[in-house]
Structures are given as structure tokens and as C-alpha cells.
Amino acid sequence: TGSNEQIPGCCSIDFTVAVVLPAGGSGERTGLSTPKQFCTFLSRPLISYTIQAFERVAWIENIVIVVAKDSLDLMVNIVQQFSHKKVKVVPGGSTRHRSIFNGLQAFQGRGEGSALKKPKVVIIHDAVRPFVEEDFLLKIAIAAKEQGASGAIRPLVSTVIATTSEGYLDHSLERAKYRASEMPQGFLYDIIYQAYVQCSEADFEFGTECLHLVLQYCGTNARLVEGPPTLWKVTYKRDLFAAESIIKETLSQTACVVTGVCEESTRLACALQKTLRAQDMHVDVISTSLRSSGTFISKDWNFIHVTVKSTCLTDLGELVKTFKESDHAVLYPVVLILVHLDVLEQSSTSERMAALGGIRDLATEAKRINILLYGILLNHIKDAEQWEEAVEHLSQITTALIKDRNPALTGQLLWV
Amino acid sequence: TGSNEQIPGCCSIDFTVAVVLPAGGSGERTGLSTPKQFCTFLSRPLISYTIQAFERVAWIENIVIVVAKDSLDLMVNIVQQFSHKKVKVVPGGSTRHRSIFNGLQAFQGRGEGSALKKPKVVIIHDAVRPFVEEDFLLKIAIAAKEQGASGAIRPLVSTVIATTSEGYLDHSLERAKYRASEMPQGFLYDIIYQAYVQCSEADFEFGTECLHLVLQYCGTNARLVEGPPTLWKVTYKRDLFAAESIIKETLSQTACVVTGVCEESTRLACALQKTLRAQDMHVDVISTSLRSSGTFISKDWNFIHVTVKSTCLTDLGELVKTFKESDHAVLYPVVLILVHLDVLEQSSTSERMAALGGIRDLATEAKRINILLYGILLNHIKDAEQWEEAVEHLSQITTALIKDRNPALTGQLLWV
């Protein structure tokens, strides 16, 4: 397809690929009452991040999500709320294998509603591994097409030991000969489907490895592909913390500074760009009227609006309106920071506060559409060294707001 | 000892225990240039958190830290900066086993300086597993005393598979028979020392499991003890994120509200206590003069000072001074929030701002001793419902400041 050709090094795929995502786990290991695939960070459940990882891959045609019957409504609501495409939600069975088989049947016209088109290759993944990347999915799909089955492996993190029945060390395994079996795995659809048709009730009840079923029932030895560390599985509460931090870090790598055309604001914007870059943030400066914001708002998750003299809340209000129409902030909270440079030294703090007081109401309105709005006041300083310090402080506050993305601090006016 | 008897359910230990902590790893898996044991969060390197986990255990007599020769100065500085006790730093060898053996020799009078007293049991741990708890260390120490050797195990997270030399699935292991070998491990000192004296150059060069050495050279089958998930090892960058979040969460579980004796401030303090408790924070209210602060500052990591009418920066300054004398903030940053309730409705924003302007200077001074000082302004509202909303907003801002512990936002005056 056209979109694949634009990705450097991406082979075009000439066969059809679909995904089955079993999401029925109980999440007992996180120590939380919510199953971990439904745990929320940055206002979005984990399962939605995993869906997004597949949805953005052009050559994946369908994503079948298998959930416990109790969670069907919840899952359908998540798909709607975050505008997921290519997704079909089906009810699961009492074990992991029964759930996967239910998912595969969505391509057989046996499920409720209309059947999906049967794919050449089906990828099976975990709902709680949200960081899988397109290039690895490609490797798994191609290996499955060629070999009939494929699976991700990783080196063992710990030494594996055999224990005696009394709880003593028996022997330890030679680490080099063994690997951890991870997800995703890929299969020719007909092979994995036949394996499930032929397997026993005991396999459905107690089995865990799809790779085993296709070996046992179809004689297919899976091709094993070493995967990157990003395949890790969200298992414990600490993993939810890690996932949130990774996503916050990813969202904080770039920012867009929007400035008017006047000299003072352009100069401040460029100084801010320089200090933010020194903190490894990629920053673009756009000199424009906010009224043409439709052309740039979909390109970033962090916007810094530099104003001088006028506090420009009308323009900022229009920007919020543009976001509302664009759906851009549906997937991640957008940070919007108003930086107001006061060049009129005679204006008092209270005058500036009053002029900018409206920021609180606008922040309340913006938060409803997942935009986190903050304000920062900055005095113009003539002394070059002090000015540099002020810009440095400004960039530290800016970075802090962008990295923390804390909804409780929106509508605040910070001062440099 | 006396301190052990105060811990409910804690057996007293009638033998001596020391710890060897190899900290020479290169940290290549984190993708960071700093070895992971020296990576810093909340202004403190990971290794210091791990040292702290042993230092606070009354029945552990000595902690020997083995570091690469290049890192000796760095490590000695860390021990000084964070006032660690019971610690001796020794240079490591070219492999993990050589480093551990060097650590054990610190009890033999062969190391530089004076030898430490030889312990009955030695616990070996990883520098990058900071969350090990006293009750588990006790299990390991007692099992080592009884059996000669003991080691932590955990269930396998992934299926372990054997691969063919061509990269195909050979077979998978029956998960129930195997365990992951983790740290800590415990040994009778004489047994592990003899194992190292007798083992071959090949063991020193290529071996990884101490449990194996004592089995092979001393015929000791280690007792395996199932450990809690908190034994996890900081391996990847995501684990550093997780460790930081866990520590921040732990620090955010309690707070101390300090208030004067006047009715308005006591009422606000109690209302704030109630809303913070609803967010699962344990909150104590202390009605006192800040001048007697020496008696309570060591009990918490978060202090909220409620004032009415007077902005009380003198008292706050004295509190900061008391912290400076107490060393309490050496291990973790302390959050100090000034909540100023304005009951004089006629006073303008600018008057309040001016009165509280000094908070920035005090915040700069406080930050030097690891105290993060923030201010929050609150107007008195007569309408009961609006007042409740304001208190709710106040508690959200308070929680955000405590949880994020962001040094870039200190000295700010937020408003409810």
C-alpha cells in the first residue's frame, strides 16, 4: 500500500494480516481490584494503548479483542471513547485457549454479527504489552507466513533452577540453551485454526502455549525471533508506573512554540527554544496567528504560546476551540502553556493578575477536552545575565509542566 | 537486641550477620551511560537506597560494598553524602565471583585497612534490588544458619523454551518444576568462603551462581525461599522509572498539617485532613507553635503549614532552620507547603502577593537542604458549598505537589 512505501526499510506485505488480542485476564498480580488491561493512566485504559499499537500499522486489517462477558460493555465503550478503528469485540471463554479460539472464530462467520474476512496470517498478542513496534510485528508476520508459526523470545533475566520437592536446589539450567517465550506470536490462520479444532479438552483447559499446539497437532516448528525489551508485559503495579512514565517521556520529547510576529516575542521564543533543546527536547518555533492553528495542532502534544503586551486570551480560546473540532487530544492530554512577557515595567502584579485571571475559566473549559492549560508570567529584564537566568528558569518550569502533565495544576499562573 | 523486640513477630537473632553487596555492573541494559546502581532519582543514586534497606535492619552488623576501582571515590562520596553507617567500601575484581570473594575477604584481615569481625552468616545481594524487606532478610539469614546456604526464588514469569541451534522451537519446560533464582542469598560465612578458596579459575571467570559453588565444593544444598515481588531487579530504564514512582508513592502516604491555635486555621486544617484522607493519605493535625518543631519534623516527609491573617514567613524560616540542624531531609526531599487563608476580604491580590513575595527567597534557601517549599493562597468563602469545593481543590493541589515533588515549581504561589 501507499502508506507502507513511505516507511524507509519497510517491506511491502502482499498477504493479509489480522490480530487477536485476548484481554480476559484478572490482573491479580498487580494487587489492584481492576484487571490490569483496564487500569488507567493519563486518563486512558492500558488496553487502548495496546489497540493503538496495532491500529497505526497500515497492513493490519482487523483487530479482534476477546474480553470476559462481564467486560463487553466496558470494552465497547473504550473503543468508542478513543475512536478506535478496525476493531471487533467478541466474548471470551473460560480459559486463555478458549478465548483465543473464540477470537479466531470471528473470521469464520460463527461469531455474532457479520464475519470478518479470513486473513492469511493472524498475530496473537497480549493486551498488557502496549509497546510492541511495527518493525517487530513485520518480522513475526513474515516468519509466520514462511514457516507456519513464529514467536517472540527474549534472553532469560534470571538463572532458572530445578527444585526438589522438599524445596532445595536440585540443579540450574545452562542459560544459553533456553529462552523466555514472549508475545507476539504469528500463525498461518489455517494452521492455528486447525490446531484448535483438533486439540483436546485438556489442552483447552490447562494449556498455555499456542506454539505447542501447532507443533503437536500440525507438526509445525515455530520460528523463534528475538524481540526487543519493549515487548515487556505489564504484570505488577510497578509496571503500570513504568508504562505511565514511558508514555509521559515520549510525549515530552517535542514541543511547538507559537509566537506572534513582534520582535520581543520572537526573541523570547527563540531563547526558550535554545534552552529547551539543551534539555534534549526537540522544539519548533512557529511565527503565526493562532487563527491558522488548524494547520499545526495535530503535529505535537505540547504547545507554548508566547505573548507580549496583550494577554491574548481570545486567541488562546480560539486555539482551544480548534482542538475541540480536531479530536487531536482524544488519545493523549495536550499541554498548552501561555507564556506572557511583561515589557511594560510600570504595570503592577495585580494588573497582570487581573488581566490574566480569565485563564482559570479557559483552563476549566480546556480540561473537558483533555487539554491541560497553564500560564507563566515573565518580567522583561534588561541585564543580559539576569535575563538568561530568567529564560533558564522559564524553561525549567515549562519542562516540569510538560513532563508531569498534572491536571490538578491547570489554570495556575506561575511566575519566573 | 532491644530494637528487634519492638518489632511484632520478629524473632530475635542470636548470631552475627553481615552483607556483601557487589556493585560493579556496567548497566548496559538500561541504555544509559551511567551504570544503573549510580543512576539518580529524587537526587540520590540507586545504590544508596539499597544500602538504606540494610542499614535500617538492627541485626545487620556490617555492609561491604564492592565496586569497580574506577568508582571507589564516587562510592565513598555517596556514603558520606547520605551519612550511611556500618558500610565499608572495597575494590572489586574482574568478574562477579571475584568481586564477591574480595568482599568476603574484608572479614579476613586481607583487605586494606582494618578487618571487620567475621560474621556467622553473610547475605549476598544485588545493588540494584533496593526494595528488599527486613522480614525476608530474616528468613534468608535463618535458613542459611540452619542449612548452610539459602536463596530467594520467584515463579517464572514467562514459559521457558529450549531452542534448536537453527532458531526453532525444540520443547518448552513444565513451568511448575522450575523457578527463577533471585537475590538475596545467605550462607554460613565459612562455607561460602571455603567454596571460593577451593573453586577453579573457570568458576571465577564464567560462573554466575553462588548456590552452585557451595553445592559443588561443600556439598551444601541451598534451601530455597519464595520471595515477594519486591525483590525485582532494576535492569532497564523503565525499572528506574518504576523505582522512582514507588518511592514517590511511599513518601506520599502520610502528611502532617501544622496549624496555629486560632479557630479559622484549625477548622481549615481539619477540613483539609478530611479530604486528604478520602484520597487515602494518612494525615495528622498538630496545633502548635512552629518553634517547637524539633519534636515532630522527623516523623514525616510532607508538612502543610496552615496560616490565617499573618503570612508567618518568620516561623516558616525557623522551621527550615530546624530541618537544617536535623539532617532529616538528607535521604528524601521534604515537601513543605504554606497554605495561607485570607479572611480579610478587602485585601487585594497584590497586597497578598507582596506579603508573600518572600516565599521565593525562602524556597531557594530551603532547596539547598533538600526541602521543596511551595505556597497556596485560599480566599475565605462564606457559602458552605463553595467553601467545600475550594477545600477539595486545595487538597488536589496539595496532593499534586506532594506526589510530583517537582523541584522546578518550588517558590511558586498557587491559588485555589
Ligand SMILES: [Mg+2]
Ligand atoms: Mg506464553
Ligand SMILES: [Mg+2]
Ligand atoms: Mg543469579
